[in-house]
Structure formats: C-alpha cells, structure tokens
Amino acid sequence: MHQLQSTDPVVPSEASEPLEEARGKLGRAIVLTSGKGGVGKTTTTANLGTALALRGASVVMIDADIGLRNLDIVLGLESRVKHHLLDVLEERVEVGDALVADKHTESLFLLAAAQSREKDEVETAKMQALVTKLRERFDYVLIDSPAGIELGFRNAVAGADEAIVVCTPEVAAVRDVDRVVGLLGNRFRPQLVINRLRPQLVQKGKMLSVDDVNAILRLPLLGVIADEPEIIVTTNRGEPLALRATTPTGAAYHAIAARIAGEDVAAPMPPAARVPLFERLGSLLGGKRR
Amino acid sequence: MSARRIVVTSGKGGVGKTTTTANLGATLAKRGKRVILVDADIGLRNLDLVLGLEKRIVFDLVEVAEGRCQLRQALIKDKRFDSLSILPAAQTREKDAITAAQFAGIVEQAAEVADYVLIDSPAGIETGFRNAVAGATEAIVVTTPEVSAIRDADRVVGKIAADGKPIRLIVNRLRPEMVRSGDMLSVEDVCDVLSIELLGIVPDDEEVIDTTNRGEPIVLNESNRLRVIYDKIARRLEGELVPFTSFDNQTFFGRLLDALKAG
Numbered sequence: 001m002h003q004l005q006s007t008d009p010v011v012p013s014e015a016s017e018p019l020e021e022a023r024g025k026l027g028r029a030i031v032l033t034s035g036k037g038g039v040g041k042t043t044t045t046a047n048l049g050t051a052l053a054l055r056g057a058s059v060v061m062i063d064a065d066i067g068l069r070n071l072d073i074v075l076g077l078e079s080r081v082k083h084h085l086l087d088v089l090e091e092r093v094e095v096g097d098a099l100v101a102d103k104h105t106e107s108l109f110l111l112a113a114a115q116s117r118e119k120d121e122v123e124t125a126k127m128q129a130l131v132t133k134l135r136e137r138f139d140y141v142l143i144d145s146p147a148g149i150e151l152g153f154r155n156a157v158a159g160a161d162e163a164i165v166v167c168t169p170e171v172a173a174v175r176d177v178d179r180v181v182g183l184l185g186n187r188f189r190p191q192l193v194i195n196r197l198r199p200q201l202v203q204k205g206k207m208l209s210v211d212d213v214n215a216i217l218r219l220p221l222l223g224v225i226a227d228e229p230e231i232i233v234t235t236n237r238g239e240p241l242a243l244r245a246t247t248p249t250g251a252a253y254h255a256i257a258a259r260i261a262g263e264d265v266a267a268p269m270p271p272a273a274r275v276p277l278f279e280r281l282g283s284l285l286g287g288k289r290r
Numbered sequence: 291m292s293a294r295r296i297v298v299t300s301g302k303g304g305v306g307k308t309t310t311t312a313n314l315g316a317t318l319a320k321r322g323k324r325v326i327l328v329d330a331d332i333g334l335r336n337l338d339l340v341l342g343l344e345k346r347i348v349f350d351l352v353e354v355a356e357g358r359c360q361l362r363q364a365l366i367k368d369k370r371f372d373s374l375s376i377l378p379a380a381q382t383r384e385k386d387a388i389t390a391a392q393f394a395g396i397v398e399q400a401a402e403v404a405d406y407v408l409i410d411s412p413a414g415i416e417t418g419f420r421n422a423v424a425g426a427t428e429a430i431v432v433t434t435p436e437v438s439a440i441r442d443a444d445r446v447v448g449k450i451a452a453d454g455k456p457i458r459l460i461v462n463r464l465r466p467e468m469v470r471s472g473d474m475l476s477v478e479d480v481c482d483v484l485s486i487e488l489l490g491i492v493p494d495d496e497e498v499i500d501t502t503n504r505g506e507p508i509v510l511n512e513s514n515r516l517r518v519i520y521d522k523i524a525r526r527l528e529g530e531l532v533p534f535t536s537f538d539n540q541t542f543f544g545r546l547l548d549a550l551k552a553g
Binding site for chain 1: 301302303304305308333334336339340381384385412413414415416417418436437438441442445465468473474475496497499500502503
C-alpha cells in the first residue's frame with residue numbers, strides 16, 4: 001500500500017504513484033446511492049473516504065455526477081481538479097494523472113466528474129473497466145452516485161460490488177431508497193446509513209425514528225448520523241467532519257468506517273433515535289411492515 | 291385562456307423542489323386560481339406524499355401518455371382545495387417511458403383547464419429534467435444557500451436560459467443566524483452568482499419535515515410564518531410588487547439592490 005510521505009508535495013501529478021504499485025488482491029468497490037437527492041450521498045462519501053484513509057487504507061473516490069459535480073467542493077479540492085472522469089474514460093489522460101490527492105488526508109484521492117458534459121457520454125463498460133483497474137491499486141473505491149435512477153445512477157452502480165444507501169428520516173426519502181434497493185437487485189446486499197436524524201424531533205414525534213425507517217427498509221444498519229449545522233459549515237469550507245474524530249459526528253463516521261472494514265463495532269446511534277412512532281409509513285410502501 | 295406553465299427545478303436534489311411546488315400550488319389555489327401540479331419524477335414520485343394523496347392514485351402520467359386513460363381521469367383532486375389537483379408520476383417506470391413531446395402535450399392539455407400548471411422536475415439534468423423543462427414556458431429555480439446547490443443551480447440556469455425561458459429564483463432553507471455568524475452564504479451571495487430575478491426567500495423551518503411526513507403542506511398551518519412567505523411569492527408570481535422580508539440583516543435591502551444592479 002502506498003503512503004504519501006508528509007514531505008511529498010500534494011499536487012495532482014503525485015497521484016500517479018499509487019497506480020504503479022499493483023496490489024495482490026482487488027480492493028472493494030462501494031457505490032453510495034439514495035434515489036432522492038440532497039440526503040447526503042456526497043457528504044457521506046467524503047467523510048467515509050476520509051475516515052477509511054485515516055485508518056490507513058488507500059482510498060479513491062469517484063464523483064459519478066457528471067454535469068453536477070460536487071465532491072470536489074466538499075473536499076475543498078475544486079481548484080486542484082485538472083482532469084476528470086470523462087478524460088480518463090475517453091483515454092485522453094492516464095487515470096493516475098487525473099487523480100487529485102486530498103489536501104488533508106494521506107492515501108485519499110479524488111477522481112472528479114466532468115462539469116460541462118452529460119451523463120449519457122459515459123460508456124458503461126468503460127466505467128466498469130476503470131473501477132476494476134482502480135480496485136487493483138486501492139483498498140477502497142467509493143463511487144458517489146448522482147440522484148435519481150437514470151443513466152448516471154446505472155453507470156455509478158455498474159462497476160460496484162457493494163452498495164451503501166443513504167436515507168434521511170423522511171417518508172419521501174424512505175420511499176425513494178426502497179425503490180433504489182429494488183433496482184439494485186440481488187447482486188447487492190445494500191447497507192444503510194441514516195443521515196440527518198434530529199433526536200429532539202424524533203422524541204417529539206415530529207420525525208421518523210431509526211426503527212420507523214428500518215421497519216420499511218429492513219436493511220443492515222451501518223450507522224446513524226445526527227443532523228448538525230456543523231455539516232453545512234464544514235461542507236462550505238471543504239473540510240469533512242471525519243477529520244475531527246473527537247466530535248460526535250466525526251466519531252460516528254469513524255465507527256461506520258470501522259464497520260465497513262469488518263471490525264466488530266456497534267452502529268453509531270445518536271441518543272433517543274429509536275422510538276417508533278409513525279403509523280402512516282407502513283401503508284406507503286404496500287404494507288411491507290411486519 | 292391558457293395557463294402559465296412553470297417548471298420548478300434545481301439541479302441538486304433535496305433542496306425543496308417538491309415542497310415548493312406543493313406549497314406554492316396550495317397558495318395559488320387558496321388565492322382562487324385553478325392549479326394543476328405535475329410530478330415529472332417518474333420512478334421516484336413524491337409530490338403525492340407531500341400532499342397526502344398517495345392512496346388516491348389510480349392512473350398516472352405515463353398512462354395518460356400511452357393513451358390508456360384520459361388526463362381528467364388521472365388528475366387527483368386535493369383534499370383541501372377544490373381548485374388544486376395533481377397528475378402523479380408513474381412509480382414503476384423509467385424516465386424514458388415518455389418523450390419530451392408527449393410530456394409537453396400533456397402539459398398543454400392541462401393548461402387548457404387551469405390558470406397555473408406547476409411541473410415538479412426530478413433532480414439532475416438528464417431525460418427527466420429535459421422532459422420537465424420541455425413542457426414549461428417559464429422556470430423557477432430553487433436553491434439552498436450552499437456552494438454545491440448554487441453550482442448545480444447555475445448549471446441548470448444555463449441550460450434553461452439557452453431556450454429563452456424566463457427564470458426566477460427561490461432561495462430555500464435560509465438560516466439567518468448562520469448567515470449572521472458567517473457560516474452560511476447570504477441571499478446576496480446567491481444572487482451575485484446566479485444573476486436571475488429573485489422571487490422569494492424561504493427560511494429553514496423544522497416544522498416542514500413533520501408536515502411533509504404527514505402529507506400536509508405547511509401553508510395550511512395558519513400560525514406558521516411560511517404561509518405568509520409563500521403568499522408573497524404567489525403575489526410576486528402574479529406580477530405584484532411585494533417587498534422582501536429582511537432575514538439576514540438590517541441592510542438586506544440595500545445589499546439586494548446592489549446585487550441586482552451588479553447582475
């Protein structure tokens with residue numbers, strides 16, 4: 001596994017180095033998806049990528065949202081992007097030259113999406129081949145899917161062998177995730193991250209609880225992230241909260257990363273997040289509940 | 291007379307397109323307008339949920355397009371407003387189940403029996419977005435004061451402006467206290483980047499989460515401040531000159547004027 005030295009200049013050209021060290025076994029390719037937009041796919045990708053890299057893994061994050069890229073902003077790397085996913089897929093540059101080294105965390109890299117192109121310009125087979133190539137060099141390939149279930153989603157999923165679905169405790173988000181789980185099909189056993197839970201609202205009966213959400217979805221729960229204004233601040237600043245492992249949210253991302261890595265750690269859960277309350281939910285999705 | 295056909299879109303998902311569509315639609319209906327809301331998010335419909343109408347769906351947009359039913363059979367009348375109805379999206383189909391021309395044709399048909407047709411666009415800029423825009427003659431772009439949402443909105447504004455359709459902006463989920471502490475972009479910042487006409491500023495209100503889950507648009511709540519805000523947006527849409535509520539600071543108006551001049 002390649003580790004950048006702290007004296008290494010952190011510039012995109014350095015990113016080609018890890019590719020020169022082919023690894024024995026394939027890394028894991030995980031797509032983060034949700035159906036509904038704005039539930040936190042990109043924030044989750046940036047934070048889990050950071051947390052996994054801080055654990056010592058080599059990680060590359062692919063922004064699959066061609067035309068509406070944002071992962072570079074969340075990581076504060078927008079001015080360092082020189083080449084993008086389509087440059088690589090269309091063989092204008094080597095993938096190593098397109099990777100942007102993260103400015104905060106060693107062994108973490110970004111492959112940015114093209115901003116002025118369209119999603120239908122991606123060939124699914126080439127995307128699959130690229131992900132396989134990256135799996136040979138990295139422990140983790142995290143693929144940040146666009147919202148929706150159109151071509152961009154299908155291309156994001158094509159190269160992955162695992163899926164994390166991100167859901168907020170809202171009926172609309174739950175319904176969309178349920179639809180996405182169906183579309184993912186039997187190739188995946190998706191794991192669930194519940195994002196933006198507000199314990200005070202759950203307690204007051206004004207927000208779905210973790211149990212409400214998972215009574216419908218019935219997915220293995222990786223963890224629950226509380227809604228914190230800090231997330232907006234750190235996102236605007238381009239500094240994922242996982243960099244601050246001592247904050248409750250940072251610690252939660254590290255716990256989820258540990259669980260992804262196979263450690264026997266409890267799913268992070270904000271206090272009072274689990275009271276079941278909503279009766280309406282069961283009927284929304286065709287009576288799947290209990 | 292034919293209705294105004296307005297697409298509500300954003301690029302980024304989760305910024306409040308569906309909530310805006312439902313609340314603006316309900317407000318216009320309350321003001322006596324005949325309103326039809328079209329859910330263009332085929333495969334991931336949610337407008338029915340936000341209005342609490344999910345159990346009343348019989349036919350959907352795709353079935354109308356395929357001629358399997360009449361438009362009037364697929365329209366669902368709102369529980370609270372007689373002059374408000376929705377045309378739900380199909381849930382188990384794909385966005386390419388309908389062409390842009392078919393979509394525009396259905397919207398045109400709806401426009402014959404309404405004063406406003408509001409089209410709730412899916413997130414993104416793929417086929418679903420293109421269909422939603424194809425049916426409209428004007429656009430409302432919804433954004434939140436976040437860098438990523440604004441970048442996506444800018445991309446969408448560019449795409450719609452290319453067709454010459456008028457575009458207005460709603461800044462959604464503003465948290466004035468975060469703007470004051472310098473942790474959130476101000477409305478002025480947003481207007482500076484996007485340079486389109488400001489239609490409304492909607493503050494973040496956690497009650498929206500609950501009312502959405504319960505299927506009751508927040509404008510039904512007489513005591514909630516958002517009721518007044520959506521009413522102002524509806525009046526501006528109708529061409530009235532309505533002053534903006536000052537949320538972020540005292541000099542908001544001055545800064546807004548500067549922003550407009552700069553634009």
